[in-house]
């Protein structure tokens with residue numbers, strides 16, 4: 487039974503993506519478009535990722551790997567048709583019908599593992615030519631225009647951040663419409679998994695949002711925290727839109743799975759692209775907050791069910807007072823690191839606030855964020871450090887590299 491009842495309760499099952507072909511395709515020339523800040527030493531990134539997986543397993547968490555799930559799903563013929571209908575649509579501006587058809591033939595002929603690797607890792611023009619065993623002489627303008635190293639199917643290096651593209655909220659799943667073009671195909675991969683993998687087809691759960699149908703009303707999992715007590719906390723910033731919030735919240739309210747959403751406005755900036763880059767729940771009553779943000783200055787609203795399809799919205803005087811009230815606590819602790827201007831920004835950039843709780847008061851964090859981690863320990867939070875020198879180059883940490891599918895209440 488997949489259910490995420492809280493943000494910090496005992497973690498039982500997660501989806502992670504161990505990077506591979508997707509990261510090997512990054513270059514100084516394409517990294518910006520692909521939302522990475524540097525190229526990556528892939529072998530080391532994989533070692534770092536395996537250590538992260540192992541730490542979770544040691545803590546009793548079952549780890550599912552995205553590429554394995556996808557490979558399993560595309561063992562079904564209908565799943566292959568489903569995913570290829572979407573990623574090789576004739577309307578893809580750079581492809582055109584001829585190239586789309588050739589590529590489709592090529593991908594359909596692959597075994598499930600190879601297909602899954604390319605759905606995540608992309609496919610270059612030279613790989614297409616090599617496989618087709620011919621030069622671009624046929625009726626594809628798209629193929630003639632592409633340079634050999636350019637992509638017929640772009641790689642998805644941000645698949646590493648499994649949290650963003652699908653997220654479980656109480657007894658249901660949201661497959662998210664993504665804000666950035668570099669990530670929209672991730673949504674299709676998740677729809678393929680959730681529609682066809684027996685692990686999910688044999689279970690019953692709500693579907694809060696269907697990413698493809700709802701795009702471009704983006705909402706991303708890095709902006710969504712399941713606080714417990716029928717409450718969700720949602721960040722509204724660079725990646726999550728008002729329409730995305732409303733769609734999700736209406737759907738949760740209609741099923742009665744949540745009674746309240748607290749929505750907090752974030753500055754729109756790359757470094758703060760999701761809520762979990764600045765604010766993360768670490769214990770039943772504690773949150774870590776980027777030290778450059780003034781908790782009293784954060785603008786927020788509480789959404790509750792209104793009449794019919796309407797939402798009832800009130801602006802909050804104080805975000806954390808509202809959160810405490812929702813959780814039926816006298817107060818919550820807002821943990822901020824005492825840092826100088828420089829280390830505050832350096833550690834936030836390196837995901838010092840992006841923490842994955844495995845149990846109340848126990849979090850996985852990048853070791854690089856020394857002062858943030860020390861501060862947490864001073865407040866009684868157990869920090870399990872991992873190395874992320876390579877993984878962190880895509881601007882994501884333990885929380886966004888994990889998609890919990892089963893978690894206990896706090």
Ligand SMILES: NC(=[NH2+])NCCC[C@H](N)C(=O)O
Nearest residue numbers: 521647708760880881882886
């Ligand atoms: N929830 C998060 N903090 N996710 C980080 C995502 C980073 C990724 N490179 C992107 O820009 O989309």
